Amino acid sequence: MLIRNVNITPSGFPGMFAGSLATPRRGATEVTVIRQRQDPGTTLTLHYHKHEEVIVQLAGTITALVGDKRVEVAPGDTLIVPGQTLHQIENTGQVEAEWLLIGPAGMQFFLPNGQEVVTEWAQ
Secondary structure, rough: OOOOOOEEEEEOHHHHHHEEEEEEEHHHOOOOEEEEOOOOOOOOOOEEOOOEEEEEEEEOEEEEEOOEEEEOOOOOOEEEEEEOEEEEEEOOOOOOOEEEEEEOOOOOOOOOOOOOOOOHHHH
């Protein structure tokens, strides 16, 4: 199966854009791969997933809060976020940041209070 020319559209979070590369809706049965972009100076909502998440940084620099640790992630870096770990991504650079988000098929997003946030681009 080949998926061409994925549109990256507003994700529902301020300054965030996402495009589904491989998700259950697109035919993937075991993995989710999403291309995300983030405007400079914006911060993604604190959240967690039930399973491990992998971020492969393509462009720009982000600062990730993973649990109680802050780490700078630059192009070419890979960040592994353990399941059930609160995390947040801030674009601390001067240019748009872009990365691949990789997780299990059917990846779910939860706010700190346990409320699930359903995103069309992860389906």
